[in-house]
Amino acid sequence: MTSAINRRQLLRRFAGVGGALAAVSASAEAVEEHPAHPVAPPDAIAMLFDNTICTGCRACMPACNEANGLPADSLMSGGIWDMPSDLNSKTKNIIKVYEEPGEPGYAFVKRQCMHCLDPACVSGCPFDALKKNEWGAVTWTGSLCIGCRYCEVACPFDVPKFEWDRWNPKVVKCEFCFDQRLTKNQEPACTAVCPTGAVIFGKRTDLLAKAKERIVDSPGKYFQQRVYGEHEAGGTQVLYLSNVAFERIGLPKLASTSLAHYATKVTSVMYKWLTGPILMAGVLGFAIRHNWNRHEAERPKREKDTGFPDQL
């Protein structure tokens, strides 16, 4: 079995390719598409919900249904009125009440899409059906969605909902009333209708400043003296102030790193311009060509010895 190059030469060539790989991956790191802590663009809009102001009137819920053309979820009420138990394929926005058994008082919370600064659902969506739109609204385009439901797996806030009972299922989630109102220069239906100002609409920078002002104005009132959504999952465009623990009102405890950063920090380097796969193909191809040529060179003898044609 003779070969054109010996083992040592082969190893040396592999090492050369490895060095090239390292050099390319180092240069590919220059611009980061998903920083660990994304910075909100200056035109980013936001919602601020303060559960010390919310009276639980639920005016935002029918307003949302009306703006988005959603049917009433009347399963729980026996078909009489809109009474969803949680966000679902008929409910993009819900006011929920949290009571601790044995403790006085209760707290309301408004749940809808958090419109993350670097949304996990958008980075996972294979054909950009979910997209971070103008002003940061995360919207869904039906003609691009294949219904893989990766967004539901990815979303740390359990927001996107799937129409399990329809043949032509849609992914239902709050879209900041993007098509319905934002593009017509109107604020979202829920903030427009809120009678107490528990949920307000504005620029993210303004609302963040306002929220921090409220915390400073009434020390001790708000849980942990901080705004939920300022850093959670890399920052969201829906901000929360709460007088009870965030976990208690269903807002999960999340790290400040964006999930998209965590998921793509290695692959974005490896797959940049398909560098990794192409280099891999080069390394494998080198060895395969070597072994294939040897296989072909030995083939006539093998076929003669066995009396059978070579099988691939």
Added chain:
Amino acid sequence: MSPLNARTSDTAGTTLINHWQRGVPVSRERVFTPTLIFFAVIAFIGFTLALIRFVSPLGRFSGMNDAYAWGIWKTFNVMTLTALGSGPLALGIAAWVFNRQKLHVVMRTALVSGFLFYATGLIALGIDVGRPWNFYSALMPWRWNSESAMLEISICMPLYCALFLSFEILPLILERFYYTGSGHTKRILVRASPYLRRMYPFMIIGAYVIPLMHQSSLGGLLLLAGTKINPLWQSPCMPLLYLLAAGLCGIGFVTFLLLITCLRYSRSLDVGTLIELGNLLSCACLLFLAVRFIDLAWRRQLPAAFSMSRMSLLLLFESILIAVPAIVLRFKAARETPRTLLKMATLACLGGMLYRFIPTTIAFDPARKASYFPSLPEVIMALGYISVGIVGFGLAVKFFAVLPGDDQDWNHVFRPIALPANWMQWPWKVVQTDAPAKSKGERPSLVSR
């Protein structure tokens, strides 16, 4: 004494000599055995349900919900079973890149089983997605979200199965045409053969790079699930671990499949190849365990891993399933004993499958109070897809030269594709496939019947 000439015997008295020289079709068994018909019936029921599901909402056919949006079709038929179907990747790299020449003879078993796992997994995916009619976007690169692991999988998996795996199993099909076809067919095939051979080394590069990408992306998918997955499994190393698990499952499953089919069809075994497979399997298991535990230690999860909680017991169970073959197969005596090898390959497959299955289901814990258990139609459909694979393999070994065998078994007699004369009478008698004129020239067979 070189291992090629080694003669060893296990305690059961089975003599192992080197019998695998080439793919040889199974020509002395009837095609439609009761077992095959049983699986065909399940496949038929499963596919009927799948067809109905295709024109009706997903909710009625599955136990999936918004918190557990992925059911067993994705988590088992795709995530877990394509690991078993990674034999062509793992063994192909060993054979063609690392020049383990003994493995060439088992590549066909790996390729056919891998193709069937991928094809049925893709059917499962097609039935699982809610809006499959929008999948044409895959042909429009400007619609791709190139950073999505899901895109990588939804493009690479069909591409791998339809192009690269199909190309790799093409010689197997053309070979049948060559031996059964007319003179004209033979001439065409003889003329085409050099072109195929010229393409072959280039195609197998793709056949290894593409699955390396998507098998690791299957783990990459779960990175985005973040804290929903228990920290014992959620790790930045998941893409690598999913790939290594695919490797060990692929090697383990091909070993398992070779042993049980050779047992079923009374084929002699081949000690050289089995030792090689056992050795590879043990190395793959060791490598997986090393990465797994270094990763756990790196993320300071080792105390949690040994805390004996429910999740830690699951992790330890999964690791022991992989550690036992890793250690046992280091011993030459174990590698040479087909019974031990079969048991160890089974354990390794189970361990690897568990690792691939757990993060998507058992260790997947969304914040919301919800639970998922596959509904009956969901299970029947999943079994249906698997049954298609079993039926497909059962037919393939009889019509094509898939299973490795002795040169002397090879008599150029391929079973004709025609219904037997007595096909109306059920159950069928043994079908006489060997034409008398051809079997006259047949050399004495080592296969004892």
